[in-house]
Amino acid sequence: MTNSPEPATPGSRKSGERLLHVxxxxxxxxxxxxxxxxxxxxxxxxxxxxxxxxxAMLAPVGFLLALIFALRSGRRTR
Structure with a gap:
């Protein structure tokens, strides 16, 4: 048995990319x-x-969303 990670589901990948685009x-x-x-x-x-x-207040909102995207995408799957 190998401990290879399972591929990400297409739905979760799209929602993460959408968050980055927004x-x-x-x-x-x-x-x-x-x-x-x-x-x-x-x-x-x-x-x-x-x-x-x-x-101008949208700049910090966009930065916060990008930070959330980075933290969510960098997390390892178990």
């Missing part, structure tokens, strides 16, 4: 929001809108 999209949108906050006063005389601050 995390990357949210992080990217958040970074665009942060950049827009700094560019808005340079380009115009107005202050950045509240919605830009809301977009």
């Amino acid at each position: 995390a990357l999209v949210l992080f990217g949108i958040g970074l665009v929001g942060v950049i827009a906050i700094f560019v808005t006063p340079i380009v115009s005389d107005g202050k950045p809108g509240l919605w830009l601050y809301g977009l």
Whole structure:
């Protein structure tokens, strides 16, 4: 008898990849929001809108989801 690990089920692999894609999209949108906050006063005389601050808050959410993905995917199966 060998102790070879069983292959991962296709459903669990897809859900993990989906989590990574969602995390990357949210992080990217958040970074665009942060950049827009700094560019808005340079380009115009107005202050950045509240919605830009809301977009910027997606960056830490995306980072947290990516961290969760990394911790879940690095765990060994028993």
